[in-house]
Amino acid sequence: MTHPIVPVRLYVLIFGALVALTVLTVLASLYDLGGGRLHYANAIVAVTIAVTKAALVVLYFMHLRYSPRLTWVFLGAGAFWMVILLVLVMADFLTRSWLPIATWGG
Amino acid sequence: MPETHPAHAHQFETPEQQYEVSTLGMWAFLVTEIMFFGGLFAGFIVYVTFYAQGFAEGSRHLDITLGTVNTLVLLGSSLTMAMAVHSAQLGRRSRLLIFLALTLALGLVFLGIKGVEYSHKFHEHLVPGPSFRFDSALAQNVQLFFSFYFAMTGMHALHMIVGAGLLIWLMVGTARGRFSTEYFTPVEVTGLYWHFVDIVWIFLFPTLYLVARHQ
Numbered sequence: 001m002t003h004p005i006v007p008v009r010l011y012v013l014i015f016g017a018l019v020a021l022t023v024l025t026v027l028a029s030l031y032d033l034g035g036g037r038l039h040y041a042n043a044i045v046a047v048t049i050a051v052t053k054a055a056l057v058v059l060y061f062m063h064l065r066y067s068p069r070l071t072w073v074f075l076g077a078g079a080f081w082m083v084i085l086l087v088l089v090m091a092d093f094l095t096r097s098w099l100p101i102a103t104w105g106g
Numbered sequence: 107m108p109e110t111h112p113a114h115a116h117q118f119e120t121p122e123q124q125y126e127v128s129t130l131g132m133w134a135f136l137v138t139e140i141m142f143f144g145g146l147f148a149g150f151i152v153y154v155t156f157y158a159q160g161f162a163e164g165s166r167h168l169d170i171t172l173g174t175v176n177t178l179v180l181l182g183s184s185l186t187m188a189m190a191v192h193s194a195q196l197g198r199r200s201r202l203l204i205f206l207a208l209t210l211a212l213g214l215v216f217l218g219i220k221g222v223e224y225s226h227k228f229h230e231h232l233v234p235g236p237s238f239r240f241d242s243a244l245a246q247n248v249q250l251f252f253s254f255y256f257a258m259t260g261m262h263a264l265h266m267i268v269g270a271g272l273l274i275w276l277m278v279g280t281a282r283g284r285f286s287t288e289y290f291t292p293v294e295v296t297g298l299y300w301h302f303v304d305i306v307w308i309f310l311f312p313t314l315y316l317v318a319r320h321q
Contacts, residue, residue, distance in 0.1 A: 003125075005195050006188075015185040022177050022311075026170070029316035042320050046312040054305045061188045061301045063294075068126060071133055078137035082144045089148050093155060 004066050014060045018053055025049040125291050132295045136302045143306050146261065150254050150313060160247020162318030163240075164255070167232060167248075169223060173315040176219045177307065183212035184304045190276075191297045194290035202293070203280050209300065210273040213266055220263055227252070255314055262310060265303045272296045 025046055034041030059065045064075065118124040154161045190205035231239040234253045242248060276296055279285060285293060 003195070005192065008189070008192065011185060011188045011192070015181060018181045018184075019178060022174065022181065025312055025316065026174050029312065029319040032320040043317070046316055050309050050312055053308045057184060057301050057305055057308070061184055061304075062298055067129070071130060074130065074133045074137055078140040082140055085141070085144050085148050086151065089152060090155075093152050 003063075006060060006063070006066070010060065014056050017056055021049050021053050121288060125294075128291045128295055129298065132298045136298065139302060139306075143258075143261070143309075146254070146258050147309065147313065150258070153250060153254070154317065157244070157247035157250065160242075160244035161251045162321055163242060163244055164232075164248040164251030165314060165316075165318045167230070168255070168315045169226070170315055170319070172219055172223055173311055176216050177311050179212050179216045179219070180304050180307050183209050183216070184301050186212060187297050187300045191290070191294055194285055194293040195287065197287040199280060199283070199285075202285070203277060206273055206277045206280065210270055210277070213270050213273070213300075217263060217266055217270075220259065224256075227256075258310055258314065262303065262306055265306070269296075269300050269303055272299065 028045050028049070029042060032042070033045055058075070064071060114121040114124040118127065186205050186208040190202055190209060193199075193202040193205055227233055231237055232248075232252050234249050234256065238245075238249050238252070240248045273296065276293055279292065
């Protein structure tokens with residue numbers, strides 16, 4: 001088969017990066033990164049680290065980097081619909097309080 | 107399929123094409139899995155927005171040490187799984203068997219630690235239902251947090267159990283000499299699934315365990 005064989009050293013390097021990012025996300029979660037003002041700062045940092053870790057796993061452990069473009073299209077479609085799901089749902093819930101209509105939830 | 111594999115089945119032009127069709131099929135399944143877990147995450151995000159305080163109280167009752175250790179265990183199992191695929195590519199059968207066994211062992215360690223965490227929650231009456239007890243004005247919201255916790259980690263654990271079954275199946279196949287440098291598609295495809303379950307945990311861990319540590 002013509003699939004490139006990823007060198008073991010690269011796998012170990014990726015694993016090391018994943019461990020470091022795990023330690024980083026735990027440490028970052030212990031501090032209020034928004035200084036009490038930026039409400040979502042911690043969440044943004046946590047999601048950024050998680051997306052980075054997922055990207056490392058997908059690109060190297062799951063060989064996406066060495067896969068046909070069609071595989072990228074499949075994963076891209078999944079990610080795209082996931083973004084639609086989250087953005088449209090939150091566009092609804094986060095803006096409900098803008099209208100003077102009583103009362104949902106909180 | 108017979109035990110002695112031809113290089114490829116008759117409907118494919120080349121083994122290469124067969125390999126790409128199989129892996130793409132797994133990717134298509136994983137996309138449906140993204141949507142499946144995506145629904146759970148979307149629900150969680152809606153309610154953590156509305157009941158931030160109750161969810162924070164609930165989250166702080168999770169064991170951050172066990173959660174971190176489990177994250178590292180699962181990342182380790184992804185490394186051994188990648189090494190298993192690597193061994194299969196090189197046709198090194200005994201090394202493939204060892205790495206599959208290591209992956210399985212780490213997967214079982216993860217499930218064991220999860221079991222310890224679950225049993226703590228039962229003892230602390232934090233399992234949603236009639237026996238749920240939480241001394242706070244926000245007890246109802248905390249209960250909702252734990253409903254999400256058990257639904258999400260439970261579905262994840264179920265995927266781990268399926269993955270463990272697949273690993274055992276691969277180990278039997280390896281021992282019987284089913285795989286070669288020409289044909290190791292089941293190893294690669296199971297690897298894709300295993301790494302995906304790892305990714306789900308990569309998102310679950312900060313979502314459930316770390317969401318409110320800074321407050």
